[in-house]
Amino acid sequence: MGRDVIYKQYQKVQGIVRLWFDQLKQDKNLVVFLIFLVISTGFWFLNALRKEYTATLSYPVKFVDLPENKMLPEDFRGRIEVKVKAVGFVILRYQLSNAFLPLTFSVSEMQSLKTASGEEGVFTITSTEKNKIAGQLSQGMELIDISPDTLFVPLAEKGNARVPVKILADIGFQKQYLQAGEIMVQPDSVTISGPKSIVDTIRFIQTRKIDLQGLSDTVTTNVPLVIPPRVKSSVKKVTATIPVEPFTEINLKIPLRIYGLPDSLRIKTFPSSIQVSFRVGISKYGTIDESHFSAVIDASPVLRSDRPERLKVRLDKAPINIESLSFSPIFVEYLLEKKN
Structure with missing residues (x-):
């Protein structure tokens, strides 16, 4: 309805303008007067x-x-x-x-x-x-x-510093794919300058958030930096590479290592080992074995009067380049014996 009102007003104004031009064409004296008025005004303006x-x-x-x-x-x-x-x-x-x-x-x-x-x-x-x-x-x-x-x-004191670049990312992968290592940033640090009172408080420069979902291959993208106000950076963007590859799931049997008992006692656990399960990229398959893990039990609680029925297992060592790590069992039963 609003459009109809505007269109009617437009037609009305258009009609008035046409009527004015029609009258102007009919009155030649008025046309001549207006022409001379414009010319004389122009000469006056140029002279001024x-x-x-x-x-x-x-x-x-x-x-x-x-x-x-x-x-x-x-x-x-x-x-x-x-x-x-x-x-x-x-x-x-x-x-x-x-x-x-x-x-x-x-x-x-x-x-x-x-x-x-x-x-x-x-x-x-x-x-x-x-x-x-x-x-x-x-x-x-x-x-x-x-x-x-x-x-x-x-004049204000000027400060300069070389600070690392920190990637802010939300990344998702297709089934059977994972991130095959750290995100690589180039350059990984930038030189910043600005008021010394501000530069001295900056520990890193963060990127704008990367939002990539459903990845099934390595991706390289340019990411703008978030530069604080009043600060200048040697670069405005960095190149981020997210390595992606298929993964495989591996299961390994890791023996339990026990500590916390005096030499006069020995302990047997049931079971005597745990099963670890994890995902690893295809490129790293075959490079990880049982020696990369350590599973331990602190047996000192059995020396208390209120000794527990089961002991908790702790994974003391594991590779950093794996994902979805889990192990079982988390608790084991035990048999405490005196040495002869």
Whole structure:
């Protein structure tokens, strides 16, 4: 319904415009008058632009040659106002242009200053820079005055650090596939710079989250870094490689190792070994055997008056490049005997 109302209003306005043009065509005197009015207004405007005017213009300021251990605060935006004399064409060109060059100041040529509040920086008296500023103005401008008379530039301590890249990922695989090792990142560390008070607190740079599901083959992707505010990084993206391969399930029999008994006692467990089950990538099949595992039992609880009926098994050693590791049994029965 709203569309119908808008369309009716559009037709109404269109009809009014057509009626006005029809009347304009019929009244030739009005047409001639409007043409001459436009021409005379144009001549008047061109004549006005040929005259000289005084105007105050605001220029951005660019600072160069900063010390290596210093930087400009993020929120610092230097500007100066210059009072100039120029013909209207030059002033109009400046005011209509959004691409005018900033005025450039060399920090190395400015004088050091520490304010009463403890803020460190450099300053210059703008009147002493009059010739330099005049040389950077648009051609045809005569410099009359500069404001402010003193230009203060605060400088912050700059910090640099090399920090590792941390991958944030949510990865899923098709059936019978798994991640075949650590995610490889290139580069694995980046150089960051910024205010020293911020850089000193950064321990790593994290990536945006990688969300990849249903993988059945190795994937390489570019991942943007999450750079903290006011900090710059040597790179914006890293390359992450997620190794993927089919897996096989392996079952091994691991003997139990017992500790915590005095030499006068011995113990037998039932069973005397456990069964471990795990998944491993095809590329690592055959490289893992019983020697890579260690299953132990702390038998010291049997020396208490309230000795337990069963003892708990603990897997003391296992490879890091396997998945879905489990073992059984978790508890074993035992028989305690005295040695002869």
